[in-house]
Amino acid sequence: MTGKLWKFGLLATSAVLLSGAIARADTIVLRGARVLTMDDASPEAEAIALVDGRIAAVGSVKDVEPFVQGATVYDLPAGALVLPGFQDSHNHLIWSAAQAEDISLSDVEDEAGLRAAIEPVMATLPEGAWLRGGGWSVAVYKQPSAADLDRITGDRPAWFEDVDGHSGWANSAALKAAGIDADTKDPEGGRIDRDSQGNPTGLLRENAMALVADMLPDYPDSQVDAGLEKAQAEAIGYGVTAIIDPSVKEWMLKGYERAEAAAKLKLRVQAAVNVDAEEGVAGVQRTLDLKTLYASLHLKVTSIKLFVDGVIETGTAALLESYVGSNSSGELLFTPEQINELATVADKAGLQLHSHAIGDRAVRTALDAYEAAQKANGKRDSRHQITHLELVDQADIERFKPLGVIANIQALWAYPDTYIVDLTEPKIGQERSEWLYPFGALKRAGATLAGSSDWSVSSMNPLEAIQTGVTRQDIADPDGAVLTPQHKLDVMDMLRAYTVNGSYAAFDEADSGTLSAGKRADVIVLDKDVTRIAPTEIASAKVLLTLIDGQSAHEGEGLPKAGAGTP
Numbered sequence: 001m002t003g004k005l006w007k008f009g010l011l012a013t014s015a016v017l018l019s020g021a022i023a024r025a026d027t028i029v030l031r032g033a034r035v036l037t038m039d040d041a042s043p044e045a046e047a048i049a050l051v052d053g054r055i056a057a058v059g060s061v062k063d064v065e066p067f068v069q070g071a072t073v074y075d076l077p078a079g080a081l082v083l084p085g086f087q088d089s090h091n092h093l094i095w096s097a098a099q100a101e102d103i104s105l106s107d108v109e110d111e112a113g114l115r116a117a118i119e120p121v122m123a124t125l126p127e128g129a130w131l132r133g134g135g136w137s138v139a140v141y142k143q144p145s146a147a148d149l150d151r152i153t154g155d156r157p158a159w160f161e162d163v164d165g166h167s168g169w170a171n172s173a174a175l176k177a178a179g180i181d182a183d184t185k186d187p188e189g190g191r192i193d194r195d196s197q198g199n200p201t202g203l204l205r206e207n208a209m210a211l212v213a214d215m216l217p218d219y220p221d222s223q224v225d226a227g228l229e230k231a232q233a234e235a236i237g238y239g240v241t242a243i244i245d246p247s248v249k250e251w252m253l254k255g256y257e258r259a260e261a262a263a264k265l266k267l268r269v270q271a272a273v274n275v276d277a278e279e280g281v282a283g284v285q286r287t288l289d290l291k292t293l294y295a296s297l298h299l300k301v302t303s304i305k306l307f308v309d310g311v312i313e314t315g316t317a318a319l320l321e322s323y324v325g326s327n328s329s330g331e332l333l334f335t336p337e338q339i340n341e342l343a344t345v346a347d348k349a350g351l352q353l354h355s356h357a358i359g360d361r362a363v364r365t366a367l368d369a370y371e372a373a374q375k376a377n378g379k380r381d382s383r384h385q386i387t388h389l390e391l392v393d394q395a396d397i398e399r400f401k402p403l404g405v406i407a408n409i410q411a412l413w414a415y416p417d418t419y420i421v422d423l424t425e426p427k428i429g430q431e432r433s434e435w436l437y438p439f440g441a442l443k444r445a446g447a448t449l450a451g452s453s454d455w456s457v458s459s460m461n462p463l464e465a466i467q468t469g470v471t472r473q474d475i476a477d478p479d480g481a482v483l484t485p486q487h488k489l490d491v492m493d494m495l496r497a498y499t500v501n502g503s504y505a506a507f508d509e510a511d512s513g514t515l516s517a518g519k520r521a522d523v524i525v526l527d528k529d530v531t532r533i534a535p536t537e538i539a540s541a542k543v544l545l546t547l548i549d550g551q552s553a554h555e556g557e558g559l560p561k562a563g564a565g566t567p
């Protein structure tokens with residue numbers, strides 16, 4: 001890996017010289033399709049040549065001709081589109097990947113079903129490891145009991161949350177590990193279900209769930225590794241070549257590190273470390289220590305993640321004015337003093353900030369904190385981010401650009417689904433609903449928009465987000481209602497959000513984000529030119545090829561066979 005970097009030093013300065021040299025076997029030429037470089041200096045090209053993991057030439061077919069001899073040459077379909085690799089600037093990849101390997105009890109209705117779901121997974125996990133998962137429903141499995149699980153699991157602890165996340169089902173070993181018995185009192189806001197003798201049955205409701213959930217150990221390495229491999233393949237299949245993982249714990253960093261050591265981590269991962277109000281500025285040093293520890297080619301700790309508020313649906317997002325029909329305006333998870341101090345200390349230490357802010361008061365509080373940091377430390381190239389941005393007050397839209405704050409958006413959420421129509425708009429009323437996901441206004445105010453999925457909250461296919469950012473309609477219902485059409489973006493805005501702006505958000509613009517000579521050869525090919533089809537068709541485009549460091553990492557159906565280049 002480092003060898004490539006060294007060679008690149010040579011390449012970048014001698015690209016012209018090299019173009020006269022004989023191409024090597026590790027040269028790839030893509031031609032025949034439109035190349036969108038996302039580089040304003042020369043936005044379009046006909047062909048691109050990649051040498052040794054770097055972009056050696058972008059230009060006309062003639063410009064790349066000197067690289068063809070001996071190269072792997074893809075003569076692409078004329079309607080295809082070559083782009084820089086997508087960057088997903090908020091993706092909980094490894095956490096969601098590990099969770100995805102959990103045991104699924106959805107549709108399980110009896111003990112035989114339980115056995116069929118649990119036993120195969122049990123066989124793959126280390127002796128004594130916790131069995132965990134979820135998805136069961138009391139509507140389907142009528143009487144869950146610890147004993148039902150015990151007959152399958154023996155004395156290994158097991159814990160399964162129900163499909164709604166309001167109840168958990170423990171076996172006897174899990175109850176024992178959590179110290180729950182007939183003498184345990186129900187915690188406030190929770191209930192331990194009991195039999196006629198007062199013994200716990202295994203079912204824990206609401207706040208009682210934490211008695212077991214807080215005991216869960218980190219996932220076993222084998223589960224993390226298996227999950228990561230699959231999730232990464234999915235991301236790469238969607239053309240993603242780099243991500244920001246916005247909330248890592250040490251087990252996740254170790255998981256990425258193991259993958260990198262095994263040369264299996266193809267994505268570039270930048271990570272943010274969650275720091276809450278209780279930890280406060282102590283979290284800055286902890287993050288700096290992790291930043292020192294994790295600073296390799298594919299894995300870097302760069303940021304602090306701040307949860308500033310909750311979500312509108314449950315009334316926990318912090319609003320400037322009360323929820324409709326309520327005295328509550330939600331709550332901030334930091335006081336302004338706490339977040340200002342944390343932002344200032346972190347900014348001074350050279351860390352990036354990545355704030356979860358959903359309600360308009362949370363967004364304002366995050367902007368205020370970034371402004372406080374700038375006042376205290378002077379204006380620097382900090383590129384702090386605010387993510388989600390569901391409701392932004394009009395007065396705050398203009399603040400992003402002068403503060404240099406990146407709007408990290410999940411465009412796939414910006415359509416009138418049931419969350420918006422039934423759970424959000426009634427809670428904030430018509431007037432404020434005009435400012436839901438105000439991406440268009442942010443763009444017009446000059447904010448830099450970075451695109452992201454928040455996987456596994458929603459699909460990590462960037463093309464779905466790109467389409468929705470453009471249409472603000474349900475992908476499944478192209479004639480359906482449009483959410484606040486004044487906030488539509490155009491397809492180039494969305495492509496920028498997933499390429500050049502994502503790279504900028506990650507301080508990686510010297511190496512990625514555009515197809516420019518000298519940058520890493522992270523290149524994708526779509527089967528359709530998404531800038532020239534109906535916006536409602538964008539999500540149906542497929543990724544024909546994903547190259548990372550000039551290596552093929554995904555080849556989709558319809559990719560023409562590569563030929564050995566002869567001029």
Ligand SMILES: [Zn+2]
Pocket residue numbers: 090092246454
């Ligand atoms: Zn998230």
